[in-house]
Amino acid sequence: MEKMFDVVVVGSGPAGYVSAIRCSQLGLKTLCIEESHSDNGKPNFGGTCLNVGCIPSKALLDSSHRYYEANKKLSEHGIQIESLKLDLKSMMKRKDDIVDKLTGGISGLFSANKVESMIGRGKVTDINTVEVTKPDGSTETIDAKNIIVATGSKPIEIPSAKYSKHIVDSTGALCLNSVPKKLGVVGAGIIGLELGSVWSRLGSEVTVIEALDEFLPMTDHDISKETLKEFKKQGLDIKLGSKVTSTKELKNSVKVKFESNDQENEMEFDKLIVAVGRAPNSSNVISDELNIEIEDGFIKVNDFCQTSVNNIWAIGDVVRGPMLAHKGSEEGIMVAERIAEKHTEVNYDLVPSVIYTHPEIAWVGQNEKELKDNNIDYKVGKFPFAASGRALAVDQSVGFVKVLSHAKTDTILGVHVFGPAAAEIVQQALISMEFGSSSEDIALTMFSHPTVSEAFHEAALSANNLAIHIGNKKK
Numbered sequence: 153m154e155k156m157f158d159v160v161v162v163g164s165g166p167a168g169y170v171s172a173i174r175c176s177q178l179g180l181k182t183l184c185i186e187e188s189h190s191d192n193g194k195p196n197f198g199g200t201c202l203n204v205g206c207i208p209s210k211a212l213l214d215s216s217h218r219y220y221e222a223n224k225k226l227s228e229h230g231i232q233i234e235s236l237k238l239d240l241k242s243m244m245k246r247k248d249d250i251v252d253k254l255t256g257g258i259s260g261l262f263s264a265n266k267v268e269s270m271i272g273r274g275k276v277t278d279i280n281t282v283e284v285t286k287p288d289g290s291t292e293t294i295d296a297k298n299i300i301v302a303t304g305s306k307p308i309e310i311p312s313a314k315y316s317k318h319i320v321d322s323t324g325a326l327c328l329n330s331v332p333k334k335l336g337v338v339g340a341g342i343i344g345l346e347l348g349s350v351w352s353r354l355g356s357e358v359t360v361i362e363a364l365d366e367f368l369p370m371t372d373h374d375i376s377k378e379t380l381k382e383f384k385k386q387g388l389d390i391k392l393g394s395k396v397t398s399t400k401e402l403k404n405s406v407k408v409k410f411e412s413n414d415q416e417n418e419m420e421f422d423k424l425i426v427a428v429g430r431a432p433n434s435s436n437v438i439s440d441e442l443n444i445e446i447e448d449g450f451i452k453v454n455d456f457c458q459t460s461v462n463n464i465w466a467i468g469d470v471v472r473g474p475m476l477a478h479k480g481s482e483e484g485i486m487v488a489e490r491i492a493e494k495h496t497e498v499n500y501d502l503v504p505s506v507i508y509t510h511p512e513i514a515w516v517g518q519n520e521k522e523l524k525d526n527n528i529d530y531k532v533g534k535f536p537f538a539a540s541g542r543a544l545a546v547d548q549s550v551g552f553v554k555v556l557s558h559a560k561t562d563t564i565l566g567v568h569v570f571g572p573a574a575a576e577i578v579q580q581a582l583i584s585m586e587f588g589s590s591s592e593d594i595a596l597t598m599f600s601h602p603t604v605s606e607a608f609h610e611a612a613l614s615a616n617n618l619a620i621h622i623g624n625k626k627k
């Protein structure tokens with residue numbers, strides 16, 4: 153292999169592989185190094201997202217939702233199924249096939265874009281050097297004008313519930329080989345809710361143990377209130393203010409002790425998923441001699457993802473900000489373009505978030521608490537899906553759209569959705585917010601009828617007390 157590159161990217165997750173492709177598109181000679189590989193020596197490109205994150209979890213969310221609908225909901229539509237059977241092995245195979253297709257697809261994208269790749273563990277040893285330790289233990293030194301660290305993150309382990317036969321992380325939770333009768337989940341965050349929902353729909357009795365008293369504190373308070381009610385209705389037993397104090401492995405199950413309101417409780421589960429957050433992969437990735445600061449495990453970078461060494465950059469989960477695939481990819485594009493002397497930026501004020509439960513939860517911009525904390529006067533427009541013809545027709549009338557706009561300028565400051573197609577509605581909102589829209593701009597836009605997006609239109613109308621299909625606030 154030629155040893156001098158314009159750019160060496162360490163890690164091929166959605167931050168790294170996207171960045172490598174854009175670097176090459178911009179005429180930079182680029183190498184992407186990936187540590188993970190299969191037993192037959194094939195690189196596992198795509199990182200957490202494609203292999204054990206976004207994609208497999210969404211595949212199982214979809215399959216489990218179809219099973220749940222067939223099992224519990226289709227009879228309401230006059231569709232009777234005589235002998236419904238769950239074939240978990242086929243469900244898992246479908247998920248694995250999707251993962252194989254997408255990760256294999258990255259090899260094709262690399263070839264098409266002339267990105268070179270190498271299997272091994274990369275370490276930045278000097279300002280222009282990456283040392284790669286290959287699977288056979290040999291090392292190779294690569295010279296690079298620029299280095300992009302995109303090494304991602306891994307699940308956090310807690311001392312009171314160490315991973316074992318019956319205690320698994322999110323990766324283990326994506327490949328259980330039978331449906332646990334009783335499933336415990338530690339952490340009512342995004343993974344806990346998404347994967348808790350998967351197994352609950354497939355028949356598990358799910359108990360979620362969450363340390364905080366507040367449910368989904370990062371969401372708008374109306375969303376947090378409404379979603380807690382809905383998930384409890386769906387059968388998730390969510391125990392807030394509860395901390396796991398110890399676990400004990402039994403032959404076929406695990407005993408979990410946890411404290412809630414100073415009371416000690418004990419439950420036994422067939423499996424326990426621990427989903428209490430993720431930690432950045434920053435250790436032993438950059439030589440200490442370079443003096444690049446690591447803050448709470450995250451590689452310290454400026455707004456353009458540049459470290460204190462000008463030609464060394466870091467992107468994705470290994471740097472500050474939300475641990476989301478799209479945030480990492482946009483950082484990867486920005487860095488590639490900055491290396492090519494363009495002036496690209498990431499708008500960190502408009503990073504969308506989605507929780508793929510059913511219904512979905514999605515938001516962008518500020519919520520009511522943040523606006524209050526920032527002393528910004530705002531207006532609220534809200535529209536329930538129960539008043540949307542399309543939502544009723546498709547049997548998805550739970551939830552609402554909430555639009556927050558500036559009290560004086562009417563500029564949209566935040567959009568929060570719990571309900572059908574929440575992610576897509578928030579994406580529409582985000583595009584309009586990128587162009588500085590007001591709620592009146594949305595109100596004056598024509599929406600197809602009947603669509604669930606009309607709820608966004610009505611929420612924007614409601615911000616100015618002009619909603620048509622619900623009552624408005626008294627003036």
Ligand code: FAD
Binds near residue numbers: 164167199
């Ligand atoms: P990663 O995807 O973690 O990739 C890092 C890569 O670097 C890995 O392939 C790793 O093997 C490699 N690597 C690490 N160290 C080295 C080294 N020293 N040398 C060489 N290679 C190395 N986000 C969303 O936006 N939407 C979702 O729906 C979503 N769902 C998720 C579901 C689950 C169950 C999980 C766990 C996460 C989910 N995420 C989701 C988060 C998303 O997966 C991450 O934010 C994203 O993968 C981060 O991208 P990254 O490129 O920074 O890191």
Ligand code: NAI
Binds near residue numbers: 341
């Ligand atoms: P999270 O940060 O979303 O949630 C972790 C939860 O665990 C929090 O509510 C926290 O209070 C709780 N917790 C922490 N320690 C605890 C303890 N000892 N006992 C009980 N509860 C405890 O983290 P999660 O769910 O692990 O996901 C990690 C990250 O992966 C997410 O923050 C997100 O960035 C990404 N992700 C994104 C998805 C998406 O975009 N749809 C889907 C899944 C993951």
